[in-house]
Structures are given as structure tokens and as C-alpha cells.
Amino acid sequence: MSQKVLLNANEVKIALHRLACQLIENHNDFSNTVLIGLQPRGIYLADRLKQLLETDYGIDKIQLGYLDITFYRDDFRRGDKILEANSTQINFIVENKRVVFVDDVLYTGRSIRSALTAIQSFGRPNEIELLCLIDRRFSRHLPIQPDYHGRQVDAIGQEKVIVNWEDQDGEDAVYLVPR
Amino acid sequence: MSELSVKHLLGIKYLSEADIHLIFETADHFKEVINRSIKKVPTLRDITIANLFFENSTRTRLSFELAEKRLSADVINFSAASSSVKKGETLVDTVNNILSMKVDMVVMRHPNPGAGIYLSRHIDASIVNAGDGAHEHPTQALLDSYSIRERLGDVAGKKVVIVGDILHSRVALSNIYALNKLGAEVKVCGPKTLIPKYIDHLGVQVENDLNKALAWCDVANMLRVQNERMDISYFPTTREYTQQFGLNKQRLERLDKEIVVMHPGPINRGVEVTSEVADSDQAIILDQVENGVAVRMAVLYLLASKIDRNED
Numbered sequence: 318m319s320q321k322v323l324l325n326a327n328e329v330k331i332a333l334h335r336l337a338c339q340l341i342e343n344h345n346d347f348s349n350t351v352l353i354g355l356q357p358r359g360i361y362l363a364d365r366l367k368q369l370l371e372t373d374y375g376i377d378k379i380q381l382g383y384l385d386i387t388f389y390r391d392d393f394r395r396g397d398k399i400l401e402a403n404s405t406q407i408n409f410i411v412e413n414k415r416v417v418f419v420d421d422v423l424y425t426g427r428s429i430r431s432a433l434t435a436i437q438s439f440g441r442p443n444e445i446e447l448l449c450l451i452d453r454r455f456s457r458h459l460p461i462q463p464d465y466h467g468r469q470v471d472a473i474g475q476e477k478v479i480v481n482w483e484d485q486d487g488e489d490a491v492y493l494v495p496r
Numbered sequence: 497m498s499e500l501s502v503k504h505l506l507g508i509k510y511l512s513e514a515d516i517h518l519i520f521e522t523a524d525h526f527k528e529v530i531n532r533s534i535k536k537v538p539t540l541r542d543i544t545i546a547n548l549f550f551e552n553s554t555r556t557r558l559s560f561e562l563a564e565k566r567l568s569a570d571v572i573n574f575s576a577a578s579s580s581v582k583k584g585e586t587l588v589d590t591v592n593n594i595l596s597m598k599v600d601m602v603v604m605r606h607p608n609p610g611a612g613i614y615l616s617r618h619i620d621a622s623i624v625n626a627g628d629g630a631h632e633h634p635t636q637a638l639l640d641s642y643s644i645r646e647r648l649g650d651v652a653g654k655k656v657v658i659v660g661d662i663l664h665s666r667v668a669l670s671n672i673y674a675l676n677k678l679g680a681e682v683k684v685c686g687p688k689t690l691i692p693k694y695i696d697h698l699g700v701q702v703e704n705d706l707n708k709a710l711a712w713c714d715v716a717n718m719l720r721v722q723n724e725r726m727d728i729s730y731f732p733t734t735r736e737y738t739q740q741f742g743l744n745k746q747r748l749e750r751l752d753k754e755i756v757v758m759h760p761g762p763i764n765r766g767v768e769v770t771s772e773v774a775d776s777d778q779a780i781i782l783d784q785v786e787n788g789v790a791v792r793m794a795v796l797y798l799l800a801s802k803i804d805r806n807e808d
Contacts, residue, residue: 388529388537388567388797399499399801402525438534 323451323470323478324491332467336448337369339465340417343446347379350415355432356385356403359420361482362450366419382407384418389431412440417464421480423449426461451478451491500798504623506612507632508673516677520642522794523787530566530789540569543800546594548604549626550576550587550611555761555785556626556636560603563792569800572599587611588618595621600803601796604628622799630664635795636760637670639788641678643780644715646787647756652679657709659741660719660768663690663730667760668719672698685709686719686741689730706741710751717758718743718768734767744770748778756780 324332344350347370354363360383370376387402418432429447436442452466456474472478472493479492500515508516529537545564549557557573564571574594591602603624604612609631616623627633645651656675662668662684675682682700684691691702703709710716721737731737743757757769757779765771774781 385525387525388539393539394801394803399798402522404525405528434538438529438532438537440533 320492320494322490323493324468326483326489329450329467329489329491332450333365333369334373336450336465336467337366337374340366340370340448341374341376344415344417347376349413349443350417351380351382351409351411352417352419353382353384353407353411353432353436355418355420355428356383356387356405358422358480359418361485362421362448362480363419365482366448380409382409384432384435386428386431386435389435391427391431407439410440411436411442413443414440416442416445418445418447420447420449422451422453422478423447423461423463423466424453424456424478426457426459429461430459450480453478500802503799503802504612504616504625505634505795505799506616506623506625508634508637508670508677509632511634511677513677516638516641516674519638519791519794519798520645522798523642523790526566526793526797527787527790530786530793536566536568538568539797540564540567540800543567543600543803544570544572544598545601545603545796546572546574546599547626548574548591548594548602548606550604550606551627552577553605553627555788556605556633559785559788560624560626560635560792563789563796564603566789567793567796569601569796572597587615591615591619591621595619601800622803624795624799627666629666630669631666632670632673633666634670634674635788635792636667637674638795639784639791640667640671640717640758640760641674641680642791643758643784643787644680644756646783647780648714651675653681654715655681655683655713656715656717657683657685657703657713658717658719659685659706659709659743661690661722661730662686662695662719663692664722665719669698671717672700676700683709683712687731687737706743707747707750710743710747710755713755715756715758716743717760720760720762721764721767738767742766742768742770743773745772745776748773748776754778758784760784 352363354360367379367381383406385403385405387400446464448465449463450467452463452469453472454469475496477494477496481488481490483489501512502510601622603626605626606628609629611628612623612625641651658668676699683703684700685703759781
């Protein structure tokens with residue numbers, strides 16, 4: 318199976334720092350901002366960003382939650398397999414907060430649409446932004462664009478983007494692989 | 497992800513241990529959902545569910561209806577009292593008429609044991625048994641085991657005594673199946689006249705002395721005395737039943753441990769359990785009710801997942 322390295326460990330590190338700095342430019346000390354990692358794989362990026370913001374940029378008390386969108390997806394019973402739910406952990410109120418959705422790959426935009434519906438169960442945020450490590454532009458099914466992205470990729474439908482994280486998968490790397 | 501091994505939920509007897517664990521894990525997620533400020537998710541918004549109650553029920557019907565509405569399903573309710581069943585229509589005809597309205601799932605309570613199994617052989621829709629006579633009440637048993645798991649961490653290895661009218665109780669039978677499959681030890685306790693003769697075949701022991709049963713168990717599941725099914729006299733008086741098989745504070749205080757008290761409801765206060773016990777911290781009766789919605793959401797979700805897959 319041929320695979321192409323989109324980002325190696327060093328490039329992931331650079332992208333994470335750049336994303337962290339962009340977030341700081343817009344959200345300052347994060348006093349009214351919450352990060353929401355989207356299940357299943359967006360939570361790893363969200364964890365890393367929080368860690369980076371706290372250790373390298375001295376921003377403490379960042380509120381981070383995990384949001385599962387399984388029950389809000391529009392492809393329930395249309396896929397090949399039953400949708401498996403993950404845990405939602407949001408122990409704070411998002412009412413009037415600035416919410417940043419964090420996901421590893423933005424593809425069709427349908428997950429984000431589901432997340433926009435799901436977050437309403439936790440209150441009415443002032444605004445919602447989207448951060449992703451990989452933006453598969455030209456693949457969108459819905460008019461959804463990221464506010465922050467690590468890298469844009471032009472991938473065809475038969476290809477898949479895989480994001481690996483060191484503490485989960487043993488390395489920081491992003492690959493483009495055939496389906 | 498694993499999926500349910502069955503298309504219908506007709507009884508715990510037909511579920512595997514893995515099925516039960518899958519339902520519990522899914523219910524965990526729904527329990528989180530129903531504790532949010534907005535408790536509704538759009539998961540089943542293109543599914544229509546008919547609640548067919550050929551026998552009176554309040555809490556089970558409300559629990560199912562709430563579960564269905566929180567999953568955004570379209571719901572129609574049917575009660576036999578105001579239907580053509582009274583005019584002599586057969587069960588299959590009644591259900592087929594309702595299914596013609598493009599119903600995907602049927603939740604059915606029926607006074608006759610095996611009604612759900614019979615129906616499943618004649619219609620395509622997915623059937624959930626909400627109680628069939630004295631046979632099974634699978635969602636009640638699932639929520640009971642789920643509540644034990646929630647309170648004690650696990651069902652396996654726990655000692656559960658089911659107290660009361662075992663003979664007429666679909667809750668008892670389903671609970672015995674579920675608890676056995678999950679690795680719990682089960683005893684039944686009640687008047688000899690209300691213990692079925694085949695009980696040994698179910699892998700449970702009989703204990704006629706409630707005090708001994710309580711000393712042995714971790715969980716006491718107190719069943720309701722079903723006066724409506726007592727067509728002959730099974731015990732002399734309610735007072736005598738209460739003296740022998742009723743759970744009161746004095747009985748609990750005599751134990752050197754704290755046991756969990758359950759009751760499927762509705763409670764005859766002062767008969768099966770005293771108010772003091774029913775309202776104590778040891779009783780998880782209201783937890784059972786809350787868990788009932790989450791467990792029924794899980795069952796409906798997992799069965800609905802299979803409907804379209806079969807149609808594809």
C-alpha cells in the first residue's frame with residue numbers, strides 16, 4: 318500500500334505551535350473561550366493544543382470538553398456499520414462562551430454540522446469557530462470552512478487522511494493513504 | 497462495533513451476554529444525554545414506533561414513550577380498551593393495519609405469554625416485548641441489572657434475592673435469565689404457593705425464610721403482590737404475607753451489612769416494603785425508573801440500527 322507523508326513529526330510540531338499562536342491572537346487569555354474536541358479523534362488534537370497553550374505559552378485554566386456527535390449524525394442507518402457512540406464530557410456551561418471546535422481532519426463538513434446541532438444541548442454559545450489540523454478542501458458537502466487549519470490538502474475521494482499522535486499511535490505524523 | 501444478535505427484543509432468553517453488555521454500554525451514553533439541559537437527540541427522527549398496549553400499563557408505557565420522544569421518533573399509541581380488538585379483530589390483523597401506516601417498530605404489551613414471539617413470525621417490523629403475560633418483561637430486567645451494575649459496579653458475582661410472587665411475575669423470570677447470564681447468583685423467596693414448580697430448571701435456589709435470604713444477599717428485589725392475577729387464594733391474608741415476606745427497617749437493621757433494595761413498581765407501600773425502606777438511601781427504586789428511560793433508548797437505538805440494514 319503506497320502512502321504519502323503529509324506532515325512528519327517536526328511539521329506537526331510547527332503546525333501545532335502556529336495554531337496555538339493563532340488561537341492566542343483571537344482569544345487572548347481564554348477567559349471566555351472553551352475548547353471542544355470532537356470525538357473520536359479530535360480530542361487528541363484538543364488535548365495537545367491545551368497542553369501546548371499551558372506549558373509553552375503560560376495560559377492556565379483552559380476549559381476543554383469532549384463532544385460526541387453520534388446521535389446527531391445524518392447517516393444513522395445509512396452506513397455499513399452501526400454507529401458507535403463515544404463519551405461526551407462537557408462539565409461547564411457554553412452559554413455565551415466563545416467555543417472552538419477542534420477536529421483532526423475536516424472532510425465533508427457533515428460531522429461539524431452534527432456538532433453544531435449537538436452543542437446546542439449545552440447552551441447557546443456567543444460564537445463558534447472551527448480548528449482542524451488537516452483541511453481537505455474541495456471535498457465539502459456543506460458550506461463549512463475552518464477558521465484555523467494546520468495544512469490544506471487536495472485529496473481525491475478514494476484517498477484517506479490518517480493522523481497519528483505520539484501518545485496514542487507512537488508517532489506524530491499525517492499520512493495520505495489509498496482507501 | 498458489535499451489534500445486537502437479534503432483530504426483535506422478545507425476551508432476555510434470546511439475548512447473549514454480549515448483547516446485554518452492548519445495551520448497557522449504549523445506555524451509559526444515553527444516560528449522559530438525558531441528564532443534559534436539552535435531553536433530546538435527533539437519532540430516530542425518520543422512524544415511526546407504535547406502542548401497542550393490549551393490557552393496562554402506566555410506567556412502562558410512559559417510559560417507552562419518553563425514550564422514543566427523546567430519540568425524536570414519531571410515536572403512535574394504541575390501547576386495546578378503545579380499539580377494534582373488542583370487536584373481535586385478530587392480533588395479526590390489528591398489527592398489520594397499524595403497520596400499513598408505515599410503522600417501523602412495535603412496542604407491545606399483551607396479556608398472553610408468547611404474543612410477541614407469535615407476532616414476530618407474521619410481520620416484518622421490529623418488535624420490543626413490553627411484557628407478555630407472566631412470561632417475560634425484558635426491558636425491566638435490563639434496567640434492573642443496569643441499576644445493580646450502577647450501584648455495585650458489576651453484576652457478576654453479586655448475590656440477588658427476588659422476593660414475592662415469582663409464579664405470576666414476568667419481571668422475576670426475565671431477571672433470572674438476565675442475572676444468570678451476567679454471572680450473578682440468584683435465589684427466590686416467597687410463599688411456597690407462589691414459587692413455580694419448574695424453578696430448579698432455571699438455575700436458582702429457593703429460600704423460604706426472608707431473614708436468611710437477606711443475610712445471604714447483596715441485593716433484594718422486592719416484587720409487587722399482583723392482586724389482579726390472584727384468581728385463587730395463594731396466601732391467607734395480606735397481613736400474614738407482609739409479616740413473612742415484607743421488608744421493613746427492623747429486618748434491615750438486623751443485618752451486619754447494607755444491602756441494595758429494588759422494586760419494579762408500583763409499590764404496595766406497607767405490603768412488600770414499608771415506606772421507611774422504600775424512601776431510604778438503600779432503595780434504588782427511583783434510579784430504576786430513570787435508568788429505564790436510558791436502557792429503553794439504548795434498545796430502540798440498537799434495534800432501529802438494524803432495520804434499515806436489513807432493508808438495504
